[in-house]
Amino acid sequence: MTNVAVIGAGMAGLVCAQQLTQAGYSVRVIDKSRGVGGRVATRRLFETKADHGACYLKPKGEVLQGLVNLLIEKGELEVWTNTVHEIEANSSSIIPHIPSSLPYIATSGMNAIAKFFTQGLEIIHNQRINSITLNSQNQWFLTSETNEEFTASSVVIAIPAPQAVMLLETLAELLNNSFFDELFSVEFYPAITVMAGYSNSLQQPEWKAITFKDNSILGWIGLDSSKRKNPTQPHFVIHSSADFAQHYFESEELQQVGQQILENAASTLNLQWLKNPQWMQVHRWRYAFPKTPIKQSYLAAETPSPLVCCGDWCGGNLMESAMLSGIAAAEYINSQLEQRELPGIDFIDAL
């Protein structure tokens, strides 16, 4: 039987699984998608790739800076730009800023970081877990949508809190109220993301990324092609504001919604050609960013066998908190199992 089943192969689940696997536990990671990385997502488009989820990694704390340094040594990350830009509400002035922490990217797409973290892991794809029960021997019994079954002595749930609520409803009798209250308290902002490619003949802007402050439609725009080593054509990624995404999330005319985002970006930035791309794709994120994260770095249940939730919504709202939460969840599981030595951020050395 597997020691630990990790549900979710996003950054939190992968980092957690690395900690426990490298400490010698038998770990199985299960994800509903065919790839890994969750919201650290890169789409192959025509002859290029676009990061339509996480745009860059900006380490704020020492632990993550240490982890980033190790990833740079391994050739997985590099600095994207020394200058980011902002536009205030109702303004068209693009203000440059030197960021307090630098944005790091993977030139082959952000998803490469997640793939790098899969080395040595057992990962089962295309299996959405939709029920968890505890059997009479206190073993966790996981069932997927296609009726695949998995047994494990402990479980890590590394998915957005609202999805964890749905998954854990059948276990309500075993879980105490404070656990559910915490889980229910976490809300997420949605986002709608546009990827658009343009002709090489256009005059490209000098900026690489702009954050739109308090804009009712736009959240962020990045010249995504500037992350690639040999870009074939300029392409942009634009994230909508949360309010806009909320309003249009269920729209059946997603291309029109994307066009509306492009037109707004074109007029705000005074780049009229932005509204006439050669190609455009639109993606919806129902759970993009935690709006009300919990304070702790993991959420453990008081169950007869260990069960812990982790993810970016535990202690923050970005990749950094997802990874730190994955490490913290692994420490919790280890404390409940055999108290082995865990690698911490040095897990990168073994990859």
Ligand SMILES: Cc1cc2nc3c(=O)[nH]c(=O)nc-3n(C[C@H](O)[C@H](O)[C@H](O)COP(=O)(O)OP(=O)(O)OC[C@H]3O[C@@H](n4cnc5c(N)ncnc54)[C@H](O)[C@@H]3O)c2cc1C
């Ligand atoms: C548009 C956008 C832009 C962003 N930009 C940045 C940025 O620039 N910098 C930054 O640091 N962060 C950014 N983020 C946030 C960052 O992507 C997340 O904080 C981080 O990736 C969260 O990782 P996670 O492991 O907690 O969750 P996720 O990445 O959501 O991973 C959860 C995984 O669980 C799987 N799953 C869910 N339910 C089940 C189930 N029932 N059974 C099996 N598998 C399941 C999913 O398929 C997924 O792979 C951005 C996010 C979005 C959406």
